[in-house]
Amino acid sequence: MVEKLGNYGEFEAMENIVAEMREEFDNRWLEGVYISVMRNYGRKRKIQEAINVFERMDFYNCEPTVFSYNVIMNILVENGYFNQAHKVYMRLKDKGIAPDVYTYTIRIKSFCRTNRPHAALRLLNNMPSQGCEFNSVAYCTVISGFYEGDYRMEAYGLFDQMLRLGIVPDVATFNKLLHTLCKKGDIKESEILLDKVLKRGVFPNLFTFNIFIQGLCKKGLHDGAAKMLDGAIGEGLCPDVVTYNTLICGLCKNSKVVEAENYMNKMVNSGLKPDAFTYNTIIDGYCKLNMVQKADKILLDAQFRGAISIFSEASGKGIKPNVILYNTLIKGLCRQGLIFEALHLMNEMQQNACSPDIWTYNLIINGMCKLGCLADASTVMNDAITKGFLPDIFTFNTLIDGYCKQLKMGEALEIVNTMWDHDITPDIITYNIILDGLCKSSSADNVLETFKAMMEKGCIPNVITYNILIESFCKARKTGESCRAS
Structure with a gap:
């Protein structure tokens, strides 16, 4: 019950259950419950609440063991509180509690995330003398730290050392190392390491392929990413929405929107349902290519399907357009000077129970200012204020810029005075x-x-x-x- 309530963010109910347990059971046996509560808070980035649970344990006659120390240290390290994590470790030592392999692995992670891979390596080498055996997680964490710091030779040598000792990472641990390499765009090195673990019986899963596809897309190697997708299917894996979205996003960023739409169609043919991110990415891609529906709303580009048709397709397939989707299309319309169409779309989103945000108004105001329609832009801003959308610094700067470009300095300075009235500096x-x-x-x-x-x-x-x-x-x-x- 504690785990489920925490997963759904029902922390008050979770705390009530724990309070009830404290009254019914001997608190010395409730460490597992407190650990679960700390992890639940940690997952939701409620760091202070997790710390409070840890600090109250001994007050309730539940003395924390190394397991509790490890959990709170890991939460602190994962959220960048490295000094505080070190203090917890020193407190563990002062209490005379022996660190275990997980304690050292968390410490290693902390060193690597603060750009101290050599210190992490010293700690790794010191583990056997503290009665802790090497494991693949500790090794791969240090290796990732070396790759992050561009110590390629040290990283590669340590990887070989790990394999020589007969320590072979499982696919989940190896995927974290791959993610570090692909994030840095080092695809060749990733392939070399993958080949080494394949020979030792580690088989890639779908997440492995997703990491490679993401890395290839970042390098602009879309043909390679497409082949990797085919390779995943050839291995009997079923690509998921994330797989296709990664490739679609990479293609759209490189103006290959038609190819991206083809992969969306393949996605549908394979039985997967494109999500809002899929459609938003393709709409944004078409808008950046200025392939938005023309002013007469009839003619579409003769060669390609425009963004409006993709938008309609998304609505037709039961995907409720969100404010991001609408804003993407409004931005494309405004970029081409189609302000009336953008205004019509903003009205349409309100009819579809999707409330515009201040960014929607900013896009319209910016489009109007670029066309020199300053009076209309001011009217739109006043309309936004009337409906409870407070203008931000971008709204005011856009209007001021419009008036200054027409050398209407009196009106521009008047808007500056209005900014102070809205508590915007x-x-x-x-x-x-x-x-x-x-x-x-x-x-x-x-x-x-x-x-x-x-x-x-x-x-x-x-x-x-x-x-x-x-x-x-x-x-x-x-x-x-x-x-x-x-």
Whole structure:
């Protein structure tokens, strides 16, 4: 019950069950329950709550053993609290509790994640003298640390040493090592290590193939990724949605959206249902290629299916479009200047019980500003405020930039004043936009005055700020001020 409640995030109910158990049972035998509670909190990144459970154990007459120490140390290391994890380890030593192989493995992981693989190796080599046998998890953790730090020779040598000792990682442990290599784009090294473990009876699973496909896509080797997908099928494995999505995402990032859509069709033919990520990726790919439905909403590109048809297909297959899906398409429409179509789509999303967010409004406002429709953009912002969507810094900066590009500096400065009314502090981007507008409108004195006001507000200038100042003073032939600014 504790495990299930924790998995579903029902922590209050979980704590009530534990409290009831404390009253019914001898607390000395409840360590396993406390460990389960700590892990549940750890999975949800509730670090302080996990620590509180650990700290209360001895208060409730349940003395923590090495197992409890290992669990809380691992939670701290996984979430980047390395110093705190070290303090827990020192506390374990002070209590006279003997560390076990998992304690050392957690310590090794901590060293590797803080870029100290050589310290991790010393600890690994010291394990037998502490009565702990080597294991594949400890070895692969150190090897991953060396690869992360670009100590390739040390990593490769340690991998060979592990195999010579007869320590062969299982596929789950090996996959973690592969993930490190493929994340760094080192596909060839991954293949060499895979060949070594294959000869020792370790067979890849679907996750292994998914890691390779992701690594190949990151390197732009999409043909290799496609062959790897075929290889997984040839091995009798059934690719899942993650497998196809990885390849589809890689293809779309390299503008191969048609090929990506073909793989989506293969995905459907294999009995898998594309999810929102699948459709969102392909829609985004088509939008970036400017293949969005034209203004008359009738003609689609003669060669390719446009993003609107994919969007309709997603809706037709029972996938409820979410705000990300709508925003992706609205962004594509605005990029082509199809503002009325974007507004229509925003109205449609509200009819489909999908509420727009401030980013939806920002996209529309940005599109209108680029077309010079500043009054309409202001109306959209006011509409967003009326509906409870508070504008952010991007909203204001977009409008200010639109007015400055038309040299309507009075309106731009008025919006800056409005920002303060909404408790939004102008940033360096805001001031640079205003300064650039004043410079272009040949208001050198106003540029300097605004610059001083910016400094008084605690906004630190950057190189763009100084470039604008120099340009403004040069235009006004104030070379002395220009030299001081530079």
